[in-house]
Amino acid sequence: MNLSSHLLESAVKEFAQLPGIGKKTALRLVLHLLKQEESTVMQFSETITRMRREIKFCKNCHNIADQDLCAICNNPSRKKETICVVENIRDVIAIESTEQYNGLYHVLGGVISPLDGIGPEQLMLETLSGRAINGETKEIVFALSPTIQGDTTIYYIRKKLNNPQLRFTTIARGISFGGELEYADEMTLAKSIRNRLPVDSYLQ
Amino acid sequence: MNLSSHLLESAVKEFAQLPGIGKKTALRLVLHLLKQEESTVMQFSETITRMRREIKFCKNCHNIADQDLCAICNNPSRKKETICVVENIRDVIAIESTEQYNGLYHVLGGVISPLDGIGPEQLMLETLSGRAINGETKEIVFALSPTIQGDTTIYYIRKKLNNPQLRFTTIARGISFGGELEYADEMTLAKSIRNRLPVDSYLQ
Numbered sequence: 001m002n003l004s005s006h007l008l009e010s011a012v013k014e015f016a017q018l019p020g021i022g023k024k025t026a027l028r029l030v031l032h033l034l035k036q037e038e039s040t041v042m043q044f045s046e047t048i049t050r051m052r053r054e055i056k057f058c059k060n061c062h063n064i065a066d067q068d069l070c071a072i073c074n075n076p077s078r079k080k081e082t083i084c085v086v087e088n089i090r091d092v093i094a095i096e097s098t099e100q101y102n103g104l105y106h107v108l109g110g111v112i113s114p115l116d117g118i119g120p121e122q123l124m125l126e127t128l129s130g131r132a133i134n135g136e137t138k139e140i141v142f143a144l145s146p147t148i149q150g151d152t153t154i155y156y157i158r159k160k161l162n163n164p165q166l167r168f169t170t171i172a173r174g175i176s177f178g179g180e181l182e183y184a185d186e187m188t189l190a191k192s193i194r195n196r197l198p199v200d201s202y203l204q
Numbered sequence: 205m206n207l208s209s210h211l212l213e214s215a216v217k218e219f220a221q222l223p224g225i226g227k228k229t230a231l232r233l234v235l236h237l238l239k240q241e242e243s244t245v246m247q248f249s250e251t252i253t254r255m256r257r258e259i260k261f262c263k264n265c266h267n268i269a270d271q272d273l274c275a276i277c278n279n280p281s282r283k284k285e286t287i288c289v290v291e292n293i294r295d296v297i298a299i300e301s302t303e304q305y306n307g308l309y310h311v312l313g314g315v316i317s318p319l320d321g322i323g324p325e326q327l328m329l330e331t332l333s334g335r336a337i338n339g340e341t342k343e344i345v346f347a348l349s350p351t352i353q354g355d356t357t358i359y360y361i362r363k364k365l366n367n368p369q370l371r372f373t374t375i376a377r378g379i380s381f382g383g384e385l386e387y388a389d390e391m392t393l394a395k396s397i398r399n400r401l402p403v404d405s406y407l408q
Contacts, residue, residue: 003268003297004267004268004269004274004275004276004296004297004300005259005268005269005270005274005275006270007254007255007258007259007270008255008259008268010251010255011251011252011255013251014247014248014251014252017248018233018236018237019232019233019236020229020232021233025224027294027297028223028224029222029223029224029225030252030255031293031294032222032223033222033252033255033256034255034256034259034268036256038256038257041252041253041256041257042253042256043218044218044221044249044252045249045250045252045253046249047214047215047218048215048218048234048237048245048248048249049245049246049249050211051211051212051214051215051234051237051238052237052238052240052242052245052246053242054211055209055211055212055238063208064207064208064209064212064238065208065209066209066210066211070208070209071208071209072208089235090231090235092208093207093208093231096208
């Protein structure tokens with residue numbers, strides 16, 4: 001693509017480095033910004049630079065934070081006895097948007113995956129061990145992807161934290177809402193039969 | 205979407221203002237930038253601000269330019285006798301990427317569309333009139349969208365420039381490559397029959 005302007009070309013290149021943005025989309029975005037007021041574009045750039053420079057990670061749960069502790073750990077109305085273990089920040093956002101969980105989180109920063117070179121020492125496990133024995137914690141809820149890596153991580157953490165005072169749970173796995181039974185994979189279907197629910201609790 | 209960080213939230217908002225970028229995509233882009241080095245994000249922001257601040261519009265043809273004249277008007281190997289009239293910068297880029305045209309351009313900045321409040325005075329027509337009588341120009345090629353607005357604009361410009369020395373042409377309209385005849389609209393099909401081409405020139 002010959003854009004006959006170096007300035008335009010480098011801006012397009014920058015946008016095209018973002019995930020899921022091709023050269024054509026990048027060009028559309030850049031031409032849109034070109035039509036905006038200079039102050040609007042300045043604000044766009046400054047907000048992004050500031051976000052990258054000033055954002056912190058919560059010392060407690062490694063979620064993103066504006067201060068030392070994130071808004072969830074800082075919130076006195078959240079229940080301190082439950083810690084939901086997730087892979088990344090996006091999972092926190094997804095669970096928060098359901099408005100069904102009122103405990104704390106712990107962001108691992110990944111799952112154990114030897115093939116990708118990710119062992120337990122690459123994950124935020126030390127701080128989790130510390131939190132698990134602080135006396136307040138009663139339940140660890142695993143909300144990890146239902147993959148071999150996710151299950152390995154659950155197994156590892158459970159063994160490491162090995163504490164009869166703690167209750168270990170995992171989010172339910174089964175057939176998705178709107179999912180058709182005949183298209184469900186065998187593994188999911190098998191697990192959903194084994195872990196069947198009393199209809200009364202399901203309809204609650 | 206509750207992101208538990210104001211910094212993150214405002215960055216997502218900025219991205220979500222771009223065309224075709226929803227909140228979820230914006231979040232994905234912002235989290236990607238968050239993972240990059242601070243210098244990478246600085247460069248991203250600076251390139252975009254600089255592009256908006258320093259980019260100019262060619263005094264001759266209103267294409268984007270790094271200097272007073274754009275790279276096409278400045279290029280001595282381009283033929284000066286042909287001016288291709290287009291609606292916007294994106295059309296210049298599209299035609300340039302075909303590598304089939306070696307003349308100059310004139311970017312109108314829109315087409316005449318009374319319903320949208322765009323009359324001839326909103327378009328870059330004065331400079332086109334000046335260029336059309338500079339003695340060098342021999343042909344005006346209209347590359348406008350085949351809409352009523354596009355055709356009105358062609359009609360208007362042709363009448364305004366009214367000059368027997370000038371040749372007025374338009375890019376060919378017809379059935380697209382890969383297009384199926386039975387699905388073509390009547391108007392296109394009718395025009396493509398009326399303006400049929402000798403097979404020899406078509407196969408060239």
